[in-house]
Amino acid sequence: MQTKILSPSREWLELAKKYIQAGEVVAFHTETVYGLGADAFSDEAVQKIYALKGRPSDNPLIVHVHREYDIARLIDGEPPYAASLRSAFLPGPLTMVYPSTGKVSKYVSCGLNTLAIRVPSSPAAQAFLREVDLPIAAPSANISKHVSPVTARHVYDDFNGKIPLILDGGACNGGIESTVLDCTGEIPVILREGLVTREMIASVAGDCGIYKMKEGEKPKSPGMAYKHYSPRCKTAYFIAEALEDAIACYEAEVKSGAPCFLCETAVCARLNGYETLDLGGTPEEMARRLYMLLRKGERQATLLIGIEPSEHGGVMAGVLNRLHRAFGVNV
Ligand code: AMP
Ligand code: MG
Numbered sequence: 389m390q391t392k393i394l395s396p397s398r399e400w401l402e403l404a405k406k407y408i409q410a411g412e413v414v415a416f417h418t419e420t421v422y423g424l425g426a427d428a429f430s431d432e433a434v435q436k437i438y439a440l441k442g443r444p445s446d447n448p449l450i451v452h453v454h455r456e457y458d459i460a461r462l463i464d465g466e467p468p469y470a471a472s473l474r475s476a477f478l479p480g481p482l483t484m485v486y487p488s489t490g491k492v493s494k495y496v497s498c499g500l501n502t503l504a505i506r507v508p509s510s511p512a513a514q515a516f517l518r519e520v521d522l523p524i525a526a527p528s529a530n531i532s533k534h535v536s537p538v539t540a541r542h543v544y545d546d547f548n549g550k551i552p553l554i555l556d557g558g559a560c561n562g563g564i565e566s567t568v569l570d571c572t573g574e575i576p577v578i579l580r581e582g583l584v585t586r587e588m589i590a591s592v593a594g595d596c597g598i599y600k601m602k603e604g605e606k607p608k609s610p611g612m613a614y615k616h617y618s619p620r621c622k623t624a625y626f627i628a629e630a631l632e633d634a635i636a637c638y639e640a641e642v643k644s645g646a647p648c649f650l651c652e653t654a655v656c657a658r659l660n661g662y663e664t665l666d667l668g669g670t671p672e673e674m675a676r677r678l679y680m681l682l683r684k685g686e687r688q689a690t691l692l693i694g695i696e697p698s699e700h701g702g703v704m705a706g707v708l709n710r711l712h713r714a715f716g717v718n719v
Contacts, residue, residue, distance in 0.1 A: 391547065393540050393554045396512050400555060401519040407552050408520045413437055415529040415543045416516050417557025418508040420481045420566050420582070421536040421679065422543045423452065423526035424551070425516075428492040434525050435495055440550055442532040448497045449525040450483050450504040450566070454517035459505055462523060464489045469593040470571045476592045479509035481566040482584040496525045506566055512557030528565060529554075535617050535682045535714065538563055542683055563676035564706050570599065581706035583675060617679070617714040619686035625694040625715040628655065634693055638662060645690035650681055652697045663689070671703035678707060682714055 394400040407414050411433040413426045424441065426433035428451045438445055453459060455478070463486035470484060488503035497503055505523075508514065517524060528536040529543045537543045540556035547554075567582030569589065576589055577597040590596040626634040634649070641647035648663040649656070652674065656664045665681040667674045674697060685692040694715045700708060711717075 389549055389552060391544060391549060391551055391554060393544060393556050395556050396515060401515060403553055404516050404555060405519050408433075408522065408524070411436075412553075413440060413551050414553040414555065415537075415540075415547065415551060416526070416555040417510050417512040417540070417560065418452075419510040419513075419560060420508070420562040420564065421538055421560055422529040422540070422554075423508075423513075423524075424529035424543075424547075425452065425524040425526035427520075428496050428523040428525040431493045431495055434493045437525065437527065438495070440547065441527065441530070443527060444532070445495075446498050447527075448500055448504065449495075449527050450506050450568075451492060451496060451523040452506050452508055452513065452517060452526050453523050454514055454521070455479050455507055457507075457517070457521070457523070459486075462489055462491055462503055462505065463487060467571060467574070467576075469576060472592050473569070473571070473576065473589065474507075477584050477588070479507040479514065480584065481509075481562050481582055482506070483566045483568045483580075485568065485570045485572060485579065487572055492523060492525070502570075502572055504568060510557055510560075512555055516555055533616060533618055535619055535686070536565060536679050537683075538679045542679075545683075559680070561676060563678055563680070564710050567706070569596075581709050583672075583703055583706065585702045585705065587702060617682065617710050618716070619682045619692055619714060621686045621689055622691040623694065623715050624691060625696070625712075625717050627696045628698060631655070631658070631695065634695060635659075635662070637691075637693055641691045646688065647691040647693060648685055648689035649693045649695060650685055651695035654698075655695050667697065671699060671707060674707045675703055678710060678714075 483506040538560040567584040568580035570577040575595040638647045650665045653669040656666045
């Protein structure tokens, strides 16, 4: 199969619709990361997503809809705060988990009685979703466990020859996956941190919890149990205070390989003369650059050495979560 990469146009929309109606899987731009989408009503189409990614069959998918799509047919009631959150943050990088009516394919939610729904703000995603006028089940468009894709080229690198079409909307501005928010309880609870922060949600809903998986418990959001976002090279990770140890690790590798640091701008400045990838100076910049640099790092380095950024609150919570998973750090 030939994989076409097309920029937004009429031809692009018509092809996407044709493929989706035929039960195929297409990749599309969103403001967070690229998605790998299929008709959420079709068992066969949804199953193709798992097969293509090598995704575990117990890790549910998010359904994407355009801004006018009536989600009432998909959800079985909602708490009072949900409507306020929708009008405050949608379209945007927030996924809301509702009680499900079970209308979409059972493979979307992997047997859970909930459904995760997202309304992306990317104009390319909106045009695509409006054209097909169907809920589109879509995880990130990467091979399972690999770094999420933030350019059409990243998708191509993972799926060339395996999917017919990549809708190229340019680089993703957000850079990390959506915040996943459980909206089935009395207060909203964050299952996965992202660009819509706990503080932002609490300011609208009055309160917001953060789900922490307890020892031995079945995870509420199964994706949380998996190692993710891993670059395909060796990795090491250090706290900022251990910079001397990180440099020793670099010096040991440089004798036979190609080490590279991944760190925030202020730390890069202290590593003059060493290979570095600059994550940026603000949490938003770090979110936008993280996956781009992990993909770049795995191409050019034999060993990627991550240094823990100094800031931790707000958007950084989401960035740190991805960084720790990429480097296999248990926190
Ligand atoms: P991805 O799109 O690859 O970032 O993965 C989607 C994420 O949303 C995973 O972490 C899933 O566990 C989570 N998710 C999807 N549907 C649900 C649901 N019904 N309840 C809880 N988490 C969900
Ligand atoms: Mg993913």
